[in-house]
Structure formats: structure tokens, C-alpha cells
Amino acid sequence: MFVSRIAAISLIVLGVLSPTAARAQGSALRDVIDREIKASWAKEKIATPAKASDPTFLRRIYLDLVGMIPTYEETTEFLKDTDPKKREKLIDKLLADPRFARQQAHAWDLAMLGRKNRLVEGTIGYRNRERFRQWLVKQFEVNEPCDRIAAKILQAEEDGSQLFFAANNNTDEMVTSVSRFFLATQIQRAKCHDHPFEPWTQKDYHGMAGFFVRTMVVEVPGKPEITNQKGKQYRVGEKTVGEVTFTLPAPNQKPGEKPAKKDKKDGVPIRPKFLNGAELTEPEPPSGFVEPKLKPNEVPPKPAFSRREKFIGWMTAKDNPYFAKAAVNRIWAQFMGRGFVHPVDDFNRQNEPSYPALLKAIESEFVARKFDLKWLVREIVNSEAYQVTDIGPATDALPKYYERARIRPLSVEELTASLHIATGPGVESALKSEPSAQMLQYLGEPTDGQGRFQGSLSEHLFLHNGDQFRGMCRPDKGNLPEKLLMGAEDWNAKVERMFLSVLSRPANSEERERFVKYLSVETKDAKMASQRMEDAMWVLVSCSEFRFNR
């Protein structure tokens, strides 16, 4: 027993811990994670970082699991709890909170549809997007396995689930989006020429397109409360026939040139082919089959043989070489900042994973546990690696070795909800809140092409002068600033409450002194006092400490 443990540890240090070894040892995944991450610190000569303080952990875990900061009551309760297992307890509580499903739905929805898709943003289809999110919420509420969620999105049969296809309404976009989100590969790079890093040819791309070429999205009339602005809802159907055709270069044709007219050839149909796998064997369509003439907005009859169904079966099979890895990497990145493969949708031979053994270990366990999302999240956030400090000299927002917590800006949804918590309206109000169009415009996408945060002038002008932030900070209608202004406690207590409510931590002595001084001059003039209260609240919701999850 003793000997075998030593052996296992030395294997870990070498970075070749096999997942079966991990299970044989009976280790929880969280311990496997910590062993691997700590081994990399030793190897990279990185001093072991401290653990995040209780308030830092508290704010981080609330934002990550339920998408908003903790309330004053939640904060004080946690901070005064002396149970050594209080972090684990809190994690279990938040995983069981209905807000967890909502937060997961937001994360998936954003990763799949982004911000700038015209179909799903703005006036054209906001109801669809909300329905899609609601559909996702239902999946996460019952902790539907990830492979099942993926299958259902591609089947697109359940009400509300169709938006992914509707937003990618042609074969090329479907292939690109499906492979990026579910397989974490950039197969579209092989569309016009063979893939730069992979042994994939144009035939592989078009082979994959064969699974989706018969799929079509139609708009059908629907009940007003569930339709888009045109009074329609989306349905996804599949035809019985239809092929991808592909034209090889004509003889003497140079890259980038059109072929001479006499050399032009008709395209040849390409058989559907699984990525890095076999061609699909399929029955011939019934002889003499003619696709029925579809009226506009009509869904074709369900085909006897569905190519898309075959693709789904292949993708979610236990031994699929892409799907589980891609899912694990995404979930890891959601909580740890940097995926083992970064960016998360670009597995290729020139972009090897940073912790291959750990990725493999998590992947095997995840498959063995039937793609149980909640289990995986619980293991990750219980690890010391997740609970690492936010303090340190590293400048990177997403440290490669996880020696400091990742820094990410709050999404506008998180920001809006958190403002409702910080300024007093509370959780109920936060859940009903929606980011305004201005919030989406000025704070919706605050990063450059590689995920680096950039502050824009418009964001800050909006913070300074737009009425949304200032409006919530202004003492009014029983909100926190008004309560503090009217309350009978002394200024020290008021400042303390303010910090705990907005920044989820007590004020230190220097801050208390500064804020008390700021607030307690001019108290005789009610208007001045109110303005100063607004200012102080505004400072707390405008500073970096509030803007980021760290």
C-alpha cells in the first residue's frame, strides 16, 4: 500500500499519472487537480501561492456559481462561520441554488451565440434568446448530462432548443459552429484549402457538411408570447435527399484563380464522413423518391434515415475523440480562466494542452460519471487551485500555471444583477433585472480578439454620467444608500455595512476613516449629505474591485 502510493506520487511528478491510477487510489478529482498543479509550480519554480482570503473566495464563488455577488446577510453569515468546512458547505449550497442553472445557461448561451449575432440580439429575436436560455435553464436544473444537452441542441426538437440552428442557418455556419462549440476544432479552415495544422483536407470539411446539408430551419407561426418579432417561431427539419458537392481544381488552375471555362467541371457529391473517421454507410433513399414540394414555412416530413441523428450518435459516443475533451476544457476554463487548450475552441496539433495528463484524467472521470456537470464543477471549485489567492506580481489576466486567480470582467448580466444586490433591491430584483441596451452597448463585450480586457471611454463615460449606475447609487425608495442615510447607527457602522454590501468584505481602518470623513461632512444639509452618499456608493461600484471577478 505504502509502496504503491509512493509509486503513484512519483508518476504524478513526472506528469504521467494515469486516470485509472487516480481512481485506483480512490482520490477525489480535486486532489488529482491539486497534485498536478502543485507539481507544475515546483517544476516552474513558482513559490506556492497563498489561499484566497474568505471574502475573496466568497465573492468569487458567488459570481462563478450563481452569477451575482452575495448579499450583506450572506456575506456576514459566511464570514462569521467558524466551521473549517464552511467553503465546502457553501459550494454545496450554491450548487443546489436555482441560480446555478440560470448562470450555467447564461454561460452556455453566450459561448454558443455570442453578443453580436443579429438574429439573437436586439429587436429581432430577443424573445427567442430568452426562450433558449430558459430551455437551457431547465437542462441545468435537472443536471442533464452534458452529452444529452448537446444531443438535444443538435436534435432541436424541444420547444426553445432551436436557436442554435436558427442562428447558424446554412450548412457552412452549422458545420463551423458545431465543430467549434462541441468538438473544439476549427474544421472550417479546411473549407477552401487543406487544414494548415491538421491532416484534414477539403474532403474532410465537406464530408462533415454532408451531415448537415439536409437540415433546414423554417419559421412557423406561433403563439405571440413565444415568437420572434415577425410572429414566427423556429422549427428545424431534415430533408430525405440532398448532397454536398465539391469541385476539385481544374487542370492547370492556379490557387486563387477561377478555372478556364472549358476546364470547368461539375461538382461531385461528397459522402458524409466522420471527422478523422469512416465514411457514413447509409441506405439508398427509397427508389424514385422525390422530395415533396414544401410550402414556405413548412417543415419537411421526418426522413426514414437521418444523417444528423447519425452525427449526434457519433459525437456523443463514449469513445468520441473530441467531444468529452472539448467539454472538459470549456468547463475548466469557465472556472479557472485559461483552458488547458487556449483558446478553448482550438484544439490542434500546434496548440497542445498545457496539462495533458490532467486533462486526460478529468476527461476519463467525466465520461465514467456520465458527463455529470455538477460533479465536475464541484470538484474544480473545491480544489486549492481554484481557491488560490488574487494577490501577486503576475500581470496576465489568465495565468498559465494558475498561481494567481484569473481576472475576468463581470458580464453585463452579472454586473446588472450585482448592482441590484449591492445597492439594496436584493436577489428577487436581481433575478428580474435585465441589462439595458446601453449596458450591452457600452459594457457588453469588453475584450479584444484574444480575450484581453480593455476599458473603453464609452464604458467609463457611461459609469460617470449615465443614469443607470448613478441612479442605483442615489438614496431612493428604501435602497441601501437611503437606509444608510436615514439610519441611526454611527458612521463607522454605516461604512462597514456599505463595504460588506458592495465589496463583500469589511472596510480596513484606513478605508473606514476615509469614507467616514467623506460622508460625515455637510450632514446638516440633507441634499449635500445625499449627494455624498451617492458619491461614496458610486466609487465602490465603479472601482476595479467591483468590475472584475478575481
Add this chain to the structure above:
Amino acid sequence: MKGMLATAGGFAVANWGALTNSQTLAQEVRRSGKRCIMLYMEGGASQTDTFDMKPGRPTGGEFRPIQTNVTGIQVCEYLPNIARHADKLAIIRSMRTQSVDHGIGGYHMHTCYPSSQRFPHPEIGAMIAKYCENPESDLPSFVKIGSTSGIYGAGYLGPQYEPFVVSDDGRLPGFANPGVSAEIQGRRGELLNFMEQRFAEQRAGEPFAAHRTAELRTIRLMRARQAFDVSAEWERAKDRYGDNRFGRGCFTAMKLVEAGVSFVEIGHYGHDTHIDNFPISKANYSVLDPAWGSLMHDLHQRGLLRDTLVVWTSEFGRTPAINNRAGRDHFGRAWTIVLAGGGIRGGQHYGASNRDGFEVEENPVSEGDLFATIYRTMGINPRVRHYLGSRPIWATPEGSRPIQQLTGK
């Protein structure tokens, strides 16, 4: 870099201590490099009725050409002001472009890439802002006057280079005006400064620094916002520029580049003349000509033209053929764009269309070639490479070539 501290990573961090000191703007920032003003004709401007006239041909239309101050260059009779600046103009009469509808054309002519790529290409103003901005300037580096010409955004360059949009007569958006008095602004700024400084002491993360830098720039912008307020001077200039939104926009643009803004775009609405091309175009030119002409005049007078490139462009041209409603339709096969200033060799035509204007006769110029020419003039490497995730992307598509005859380099 006054008021800024450079870190080892080359990242400029706001020196918060200096924030509360009063800062002067304007005068000292004029030493910044090149600037660009883009006049964007929304709807598709007719080449045949402006700079590539076909008198006596069936496609010629109603307007007559007039002489300019350069022998051999003629322009429309309704562009008399511009005619006096022909020695500064490089007239490209051989634009051959791919996207001939408004949405896709606007995208293509702002990014030099087709929108069908569905890739977040930055628009030209963002690229120029990134490479030409003066980091010390209190003003934003990329200003759009009005959103007539479309907002395509900073794409993969990131929100730091998003256009700062002001209303189409050049006035600031409401929320750029301080919501609180200068006194309150100052004191709460100090409190914020105190919080940020303490927070940053132990936290070197770049996002925090980026947040503080943007905050600092915003405060400077609010202090400098009077640069956008040209009302006093406008009273004296409006007769020359034309007392309308476009005229005022051009005047504001001139003032902004003078104050150090790197890129200003102004849209001029209404060139989509499918019906009644001639009366509508005549009315358009009566607004365009005095504004653009005065802009050229003032830039020249103030010694700004040498470093300021002026681009007259559109999403596409218009058909030489006149349709049965006396209109001209969308046309990308042979149309005209004009460059001036910023080192461009003026007083010349580049390329030519054929007799009736249906095809390019010589030296076709693509979207990429045009952008490469502009970038070269601005001192930007046309093939500068960026990344979206791990995917490399170039400022202009492969094969784009700057027009040496115009850039001289």
C-alpha cells in the same frame, strides 16, 4: 509620457497621483503624427457625375464638367470649390469592388474585407487609431460624427479603439457631459483614486491597469470636451462651410484633428439615387462642395494638410447607365475614390474607366489596394498582423498593394 508610468510589459499605467493636478490639453499634443478625415458618401456616390465625367456619351447625364486648377483634370460644374483644390487631389478612377449592396458594401469599404467572412474585422478608423494615436491626447483617437456611415467597430483590436460617436453635427452625446459638478467630480475622483491605488498595490493584473487607464482617459476627455464645442468659431465659419449638419461636421472634424484626434469620419447622407439622380445629386453637391472645399482650405491654411489625409469614399459607385426613372443604380466595376493630403501626391488621376465608364480601362484598384495605400500613407504597415484567438489576420488581404504613384513610397 506625462502622467503615465510604463511597466516592464510596455503597458502604460495611469499615474493616479497626477490625476488631481490640473492638466492642460490642446496646445502640447499637436506634435502627434498623421491623422485622417474620411468623408463617407452614404448610399453610393456617382463617379460619372463628379470626377469621372463622360461628356457627350450616352452615360454622361445632365451635368457639365468644369476646369480645375490642374490642366487635364475636370470635375462636375457643381463642385466649384473642390475644383480649386485639384492640385491636392489624387483621383482614383479605377475602383473595382466586390460588394455592391449597402450593408455589405459599407462593411467592405470600412474594413477591406467581405462581411461574408463573419470575422470581426476592425473598421479603418480603429486601425488608424491604434497605430497613429497620441497616447497623451485627452481626446479619443477615433471619432465618428454621426452614425450615418455605419458603425462597424474595433473588432479584434478591442474596445479601446471603438469609435467615439458624436451626433451628426459634431455635438457630444448626452452622457459625455458630467452629470455632477466639477467639485463633486473632483472629490469623488479622489476617493476612487484612493480605492484604486490601494487595490493595485498588491495586484499587478493587466485588466485592472486597463480599467484605471480608461478611467483616467475618460476624466481627461471630460475636461477636454470643449474641443467638440465649436459653436463660437462656427458662427464665423458657417457661411463658408454651409450652415448644415455636414458643414458643421466637417468644421468640427478640422478642429478635432487640429487638437490631435487621429481619425474622424463624417457621413453624408442621401447618395442612393435610384430615382431622379440629377436633381438629388445637384442638391447633395451643393452641401458637399462648400464643406469639403472649406475643409481643404482650412487644413491647408493651418498647415495641417501635410499630415492629414482626407479620403472621399462611399460603399460603391453608381451605374454609368441611366435607368428609366432617371436614376443610377449600384455599381462596383469602375468607380471613383479621392485621396488628398497626408503626403499623397495630388493633382493627378490614377487609373481610368473606359469610354462609357462601364469597365476599368487601366490599373484596377481593389478594396485591399485602397486600404494598403491609405495605411502606407499613414505610416502603417499594410500587412501588419494581429490575432483573433490563435488565428492570424492581416490589416489588408493577401495580395493588396499600395499605389506607389500616389504614396511616392
